[in-house]
Each structure stands twice: as structure tokens, then as C-alpha cells.
Amino acid sequence: MIIFASLAIESIGAAPKPSSLSVFPTELTLRADGQTHRILVTGQLAAGIESDFTKITKLTSDNPSVATVTADGIVKSHKNGNAVITAKAGGSSAIVKVTVTESTVISRLNFVSDILPILSKAGCNSGSCHAKAEGKGGFKLSIFAFNPESDYQNIVKSSRGRRVSPASPDQSLLIQKPTMRVRHGGGMRFETGSQTHQSLLKWIQQGMPYAQLGDPILTEVKLFPAERRYAKNSLQPLLLRAHYSDGSIRDVTQLAEFHSNEKTIAKVDENGIVDVGTTSGEGLITARFMGLIDVSRVTVPPDKLLPHIAYSVLPRNNFIDGHAYAHHQKLGLLPSDRCSDAEFLRRASLDSIGTLPTPDEVRAFLSDPSSDKRKQLIDRLLVHPAWADHWAVKWADLIRPNPSHVGVRSVYMLDQWLRESFRENKPYDQFTRELLTAQGSTHLSGPVVLFRNRRDPGDLGMHVSQVFLGVRLECAKCHHHPNEKWSQSDFYSFAAYFTDLKRKGQGISAPISGEPEFIWFGKGSTVLHPVTGEAMKAKAPDAIAVTIPTEVDPRVSLVDWMTRPDNPFFARAVVNRVWAQFFNRGIVEPVDDFRASNPPSNAPLLDALAQDFVAHRYDLKHLMRTIMQSHLYQIGSLPNEHNLADTRNYSRAVRRRLPAEVLNDAITSVVGVTDSLVGLPPGSRSIESWNNKYTSEILDAFGRPNASADCPCERDTRTSLVQALHMMNSRSLQERISSPEGCAARLAASALQPDAIVTEIYLSAYGRFPNADEMKISTNAFTEAGATRKTAIEDLIWALINSAEFVFNH
């Protein structure tokens, strides 16, 4: 491999000289009642790095009687008029224009926009305090303040109003408890005399108004800076601004909650100060205020960046490579070298068809001189009969019903529909349409079983949005999603797509001897918003509501929306899922959790994949071909000095334990004897199994999604003690190894010399030839004291299938 001289980024001293200075915001409008608002000064440094200069610059107001500014950048209003704040440092300067106006509304505190935020910030309505299901100490608040009316009731009216005393505001329990003047299980939440204390006091003095007509409504929050490249070991205060319906803007940084998704890259404290660490990489800070969120992206470039040539010499097989390298270059990562042909054959076969290559296939592929043999292999794999079964299992993981809910016949019907769909390579939009708009008998139609297994519109909505849109609405069922904009309205209006279903027949069925259920479109119930009681109209998250004619199945309207080429979720969600199957990790991870606070690791790459997928009419094989043909998919799993720590940007292949069914089938191909599986004809492969309830020690040890569990759970891909014990000691596995019908017996009875036998076993288990040392050790096994040809072969097979090179895809 080539070693590149690294380009060190200019190191940053204590007070570097900025090439220019800027201030945010550049214009500020404040009410005259002493309103405060922070300004932030930014200096431009080398290599695109920006640094906070607020405390370093000299800040002055040209009209202190109107507005003053502290050394920390806090601007405070005093009276009507205009002022200009100037920031100066190192010969550069920038200004902020401040306008102070008399507020048209009398300075009146309102429960929703002023009081709930400070209670949230104090943690009163967190899940472990008063927002617990049963409340705490007899006092209950809604979690994250999703139900302001009930919170108002509980604070002002419940317990005979003893929580607030208008006659003597400072004696109110609402103040006495959190300041610990009266014993409080939750401890001190704010201090006497603090801003929070003052605001509560003022609000009680004003007679505890809830909200009045014409009070401005919070419309959005914006976090500054939206993105920034930081030097290591730097600090950055964030500024969160709340925008209201009357056009006013408030600095709510002190009332917001902050969260960092990569604490090794950057931490954030409760005041919104970002503390950048010493690790390079990317992170994201989320700020939440009253159910709204915004994010700030953090990039910490590495000390050493590689020169452009390091990337321009890499092979670019298709658009995937360009997008990946661009990202690598930004982060100073260099992809590993191309993997060997043997590694590629094994990896590509396991990933696309869940099957090991046979010894003959390995020989043929390794000796094939053609330069495009990997491309040819990919084409062969995509038309292999096992392709459909392998991918049907992956989709079954997501939608396979619970047999003790729908009966085994229904489970079988849906399974067969899935396999048939993949055999036809049904375009994914058509596949989705057939499934989500299904009608008929569960004993005749596979897809309709989805609606037998999940019966409640909310449950269906949650499931469909998570599986097909990558949007988790689960949290929004009970309260506003804590890290996303989804509200209860989003949850219940999505559920409303699934209300117009008629059902007749057995319904929930016993596992065996179940009768069918008939499900069809017909006017049904309505979904009510649990807080407002409003009847919800079907609407997808982030979509514009459309009126669905009464004769149209709302599910059809939903699929119409999903499969529009410009749908922001549908194609991205599926390409991300498929990507994760080949690269171990989604570009958005978890693969079904798309949200602003969990952005893609490489957005241009995800967008390009989605566009290409839509342009090729939702053809899954096209998508897989594109992925497998990329150079990125064909690199090795051994790291170089520039990518050891990378586990998420695809600069080296990641080792993955084989999934249960694939592993069991791989064992079959090495030992030559299938596992007898309940519910399947003899000789069947594990990837043909259709009911996870049927016991299998090996499949259970390596983990299948639990059909009883109520979530489209991802498979557990970890290793465990039970797996090791099973692989080493299982009686049934030993029987398969030593079976008179098996490979060991066949090879022992053959005329082959030990070295030819060893080669055969290596080709079959590892998909490669043994090296000289391995050959020596392996052939020595034939001459061990007490060994026969057959036991030596069995022991060698046992040793190989118990090794990491076999159990992992690498």
C-alpha cells in the first residue's frame, strides 16, 4: 500500500488571529422591559475552522441607555431606541443593530410559553419525576409538557389549589418545594432569587394566566451554529432562538435541553456550551425546547489530512465510491486495500444469497483470468435461486406475524407471498402496494395477514411507518417525541390511514386449527386525538393533508403518497436497510430511525442511492448490483494506519457473525448433512424455514427475531457463551459431522490423499486454499495417535467450523 505524507493542520494557539470576524445575529429586536438576548462572535481560522471569539473580542454599545452588552455577549434592553453593538478583535470587527421597542402586549407571563419551559428545564416533568405514569408525591405532570391543559389543572386547580397561593405567592408549594424551603423528594431544582423563581413568582402575582387569545404561539426553534468545523479542545456556546407567530424571537438557550449523540467528539452542558474533545470525527448536538428541536453539526477534522492524490488514485467503480471517498477525505480516513478474490467470493455469496460457495465454484472463480470476473459473479449471484429465499427471510424478520396470534396457516401464507415476491423481483413500490392495500381471506392471501396480526390502527401506523418509512412514531403515541418534531397529532393522523377496515371471521386465532379471517376496505371507526379529542384525518408525517374521497381506501392513498418519486422517506428507508445488510451499519443507524437528530453519516451518498433506486423503478436487484459493484464493498477487513478506529464510515469491511439460518446452512455445506427442521420437508435449508416458533437449538442459540415480541426487532448479531457451547459440544452437530452420509465419511472412503482432503475442506469452509503451514498442521492430524482417516477429517471439520474465519463474514 502507498504511504502518504500527511498534511498537518496549522496548530491553533491561545489567541489566534482570525482572518475575519462575524456576529450572530446581525439584527436584534428586543422588548423594552429588560429582555436579554445573547450574541455570538465567530472568528474564521485556517482550514475552514471557526472559533468562538465572543469572550475574546471587545464588545461595546454605542447607546448604553437603550441597550447594554456584557463581556459574555448578553445584550439587555433598557428603553425604546436604537443601538449598535460593535465587536473588535485582532484588527477585525463586526456589528449588531439593536432595536428596542415597547411591547404591544403588556409584559404578561403565559403558562404555555413562559411557565412550562422553566418547569421542563428544572426537570419537573421528566420521566423519572412528576411525569412518571403514577406521578410523584401525588403531583403529576405530562411528560415533556405534551398536555399543557392537564398540567395547568394539576398545578392551579388540583389538591384544592394548594400548590399556588395567589394571596401569598412566595408561599406557594410550586415555589417552596423546588427551592427546598419545604422538604422535596426531588431535591433543590432552582435557587431562591434565581430567574426561574422570579418568573414563577411574577406569574402567580399576575393571577396564573393560562394563555390568552392573541398571545404569540411558538412556531420554530433555530440553533446556532447549524454546523461548524472545530479545532480540538475548543469551547463553543450555542444559541437557541425561539420564533413566535407574531414575528418575535426570544433567546431560549437557558431554557432548552441539550444532548450530544457522540460524547467522545463533543460534550454539551445544560447551558448549551459545547466542549470539543481530542477525537476527530463528526457529532451532533440536539437542542429541545417545548417539543421542538433543532440540531448543530460538529465536525472535528483530524490532525493529519491526506493529500487529494491519496483519493484520486483509488478505483471509482460507480457513484458510491466518489461519495464515500469525499467523506473519508474530510475525516482523514483511507480505505483499506482491495480484498482478495477469495474473500470477495465468500463475502458476496454470503451477503447476497446467504450461501457459501462450493469448492468447485471457488476453484473456478480463483482461476478465472477475466478482469471483470467480480462483475460477472455479482450477476450470477443475483439470479441464483437462493437469492429470493435469503431476502425473503430478511423481510420476514420485519413483518412475520406471531403464530399464536394469527395461526400457523396465516404465517405460512405470508411467508410464501414474500418468497414469491422476491422470486419475481417485484419492484419494491409494487411489493409495498400489494402488502399495504391487501384485502381478502387470510387463508388465501398472504399480505392481508399483516392486518390480522396487527389490528389496532395505532399499532399498524407505528409498524408501517417504522418499517417502510424509517420513522419511529412509537414515542409520539403517548407524548411528543423527545428528540424529534413528531407529535401526537402525527401519530394519530397516521393511524387514521388504517381505520377503514372491516373484519369478519375468527380474528385472533389459536396457533393450530385456526379459521380464516376476511379483511376488506369499508368505512370504519375514527381515531381520536387522546388529548384534544379531535377526530383525526389521515395524514402522513411532514405531508400536506389531502382529502380522501369516501370511496377510496385510505391505504391506497397512503401508498400513492409513499411511492411518489419525491417522497422523502420511502426510498431512503429501503436503500438504507439494504445497505446495512452489506455494510453492517446503515447510513442512518438504527436503520429505521430517521430523524433530524439522527442524521445520515453520509447524506449525499444516501440521497444518490435513493435517487438511483427510484430512477430504476424500485428494482432491488439493481440496488444490490450497484452496491456490490462499488469498490467500497470490495475492500478488505484489515485496517491500515488511517482507519483502525473507523467503525462507521465504511473505510474497512466490518466482520459480521453469520445470521442463524445462514450459519446453519453453511455448516450443512461443510458437513454434507442437513439439519432436520420442524415444519419443513427433509433436506430443506434453514433459509426456507417459515415459522420461528418451531424449536431448533442452533437457530435459537444464534438468534432469530422472536415472533412473540411486539416489535420488528433487528436480529441480535452478538456472540454468546451458548453459541460457543453449542458449536463445540452439540450432540446433533456431532452427529451431522460424523454421519455415514456426510462429507467426512465420503472423503474418508475416497481414494484422495490427506492433502487433497484438506484442500477440499478448506475450500468448502473458508472458500480458499490452505497455505503450506496450514496444510502441514492439517495433514498431521491424520497421523495422530489413535486417529483414523474419518476421525481426522471430522476433527478438522470441527476445528474449522469452530473458528472465527468460518463463523464470521469478513
Next chain:
Amino acid sequence: MSRTNYNCAGIGRRDFIQLGLGSALGLGFSDILHLRAAAAAAKGKASPEGIRVIMIWLDGGPTHYETFDPKPDAPSDIRGEFKPIRSNVPGIQYCETVPRLSAIADKFTVVRSICHQDPNHGGGNHYMMTGAPTPVPVGCGAFVTFHPSMGSMVSHQRGVRNGLPAYVTAPSETRSAGPNFLGAQHAPFVIGGDPSNRNFKVRDVVLPNDISDGRATTRQKLRKSLDRLPRLRDSVAEDPLFGFDSFYNQGIELVASREAQAAFNLSLEPDHVRSLYGMSDFGQRLLLARRLVEVGVSWVTCNYGGWDHHTNIFKTLKDSAMPKLDQGLAGLITDLDQRGLLDSTLVICLGEFGRTPVVNKDGGRDHWPHAMSVLMAGAGCPRGAVIGATDWKGAYADENIHSPEDFACTIYKKLGIDPHQLLITNTGRPVSLVSGGEPIKELFV
């Protein structure tokens, strides 16, 4: 502790294996057993982290009338065919079906007042096994999981000890025994088969029949020299091969350990002990459970089904179900007590609910979650007590009423696990391990 065989000089093979098993402590297996026994003897009370559990799960919902809550004064269509008998604790009477347990009633407690509202097997199983009700109604045939079982949670908290799975169930998994979002590694390790059978062997933890020790050693040597995929040593690389290697090492140690292997071998148990439990599959399974908790398994569930007596309840109970239960359970409690293990072992026996007051037309009783009896022994439960009561007809828990949440809190507290801690699900949602509930204070003495 007199043994000094973990001195660096002159370590023999056997000692080496023992060292490996003690993993974190660097102690041998029998050292650990000795230490435990010594600690138990010295203090008389095990620390919560050292408490192990044997749960006897009577799937189907055992009758409370014909076990621990007889109602002799109720009308005949309620009180049934059996009579109460006196126990060895003055004032406590149990049903005539449990003579052996009645004779050792001074060693355990029965709670007569745990109840809930879910009359379906699926839902009742889930509620009692996890401490959480099902969020949606589920059918009777259902095997559902919405929340981690108590056994899985214990596995999650304690992890693998001495190379042994923390959570074992025999002979099959009960309905809601799974780990849910805690992950597959906390699923119970299932030991199938009938331990009363002469050829019984615990699967996967002992070598297959036709593989000798010598051959096993050959195989391991071969494997070691051929397993050559390079390991990425630096932890920043997050190489999954690390976990793979450590589990293999634990597994190899387990198979090589004589003490652990002995635990799986019931034939080492003297005849008088085996017969104390009864020579039934159920009785011998309880004996196996005792041997497993002795070597460090944290939670063993013995799944004993067939308690859904809608028809012909009296004959079925008298002929087979109750004699097996009575002998096995009394044998277990007696044996644990004699060995000084009852203070460090919690024995729990229950099903998903009780049964209806009025005997139905088929001579059976139907599902009834409003009253049930739960037997608890050891780990600081009172010796010789009854907690709570049902009304005079046995229809409703009436006194000192407790929920399944209280029951789960009690168990978690005994094991040193905070029942109200927040867990984060695989979708990132925080949930309480147990929502509400309080430990049943009378069960802590």
C-alpha cells in the same frame, strides 16, 4: 481458606482450569464454593448479589383451593372434595394434597393475596413472569413478550459467572421467559430432557457421547492452531472477534472443570437424596436446579405445565400432579435447608393465576386471576408464615392485597436489583423495570 494452589509456581493442569473459572477473582471453582459456604455460615445471611433463584412455574394456573388456601367453611360447590390438614406451624392449614410441605411449613411462606385482572394464560404468564401487564389483550394460546422476564433481567445484571449461563430453564422455556429488548444473550439456556432418565445428559455443556477427553483435546489444539483470522487488538477497532474468543475460552473452561461437570451429573447424588425429591422428572429436575445454583447459576426456572384443570380437577390432582409437586418441592426446601443454602437461595412456586371458586359442571375449575397462592422460601422470607388472605369463599384477595408489580419488586429487591430503575429499550425509549409497586415488606425478615 486453606488452599494455596493458585500460587504461581508449579500450577498443575487441574489447578489451571480452576483458575480460569474463577475468572475475575482468580480463584478456583471449589475455592469459590468454599468461600460461599464459609461466608454463608459466618453471616447467616447472604448478600443480595449472592442470592440465586429457583422458580417453579406451574403453567396453566394452579388452583389455590386445592393447594395452599383451602376453604373448609365455604359451600360444598366451592370448597371442593378435599379437606385441610394441619401444618407443623400452629394455626396454619394447607390442603390435604400437600402433606409433605405441611410437615415443613416452618421453612416457607405462602402469600395468599397476590391478584390481577388478566384471565388469559398468555397475559397472566406475561404479568407474573415480567411484572408488567401486556399493553394489549392477548389470547389464551399466546406466547408473548413485551418486557424482559425476571430471569433475563438477572442475567443482564449479573452476566456469565464461572462460565455458566446466568439463566437456565428446564425442560422448556415458559411463555414469557424471554429477554425482550435486553438481547438474545439473556434468553434462558434451555436444558431439555428428563433427568430421571438414566442416560440423561445436559446438552452442550458436556462433550458429546462419542468424543473422548483425549479427542476433545486434539480438536482444541487443532482449532487453536488453525483459527488464524487476525484479531484487531486495539479496542478502538471494536473487533467482534474479542467476544467470540472470550466466550470460547469460557466454554472450554466449563467443559474442563470437574466441579462444573459434576454439577450436571445427577448420578453423583446419593440415592437417599435423589429419592427425597422423588424419582419423577419434576423431582429430579429440582435436584438438578439445586446443583446448578450451587455452582453459581443465578436463576433456574423449572417449567411444570398442565395445571389448567377445567375438568376433573380432583382426581387429576390427587393421582399425579400434587404428589409430584408436594414431594419435589418439600424435598428441595428440606435439602437446601440441610445444606445451609436456604438463606442464599430463593425458592418461588406459582402459576399465572388461581382458579374459579365454583366447581364447574365438568368437575373442574376455570381461570381466576382475582386470587392465587404464591409459595416463597429462603433468602430471608419468613419461615412458617402466611401473608394476606382471600375472603371466606376464596374468591377475592381480601387482606394485605398485592399486585404482580409488588411481587416483582419483592424478587428484584431480594436480588439487590433496583425494581424502579429505568431501562432503555432497543428503540431508545426509557421504561421502568417495574412500573410502580412496592416490595412486600412481610417477606423481608
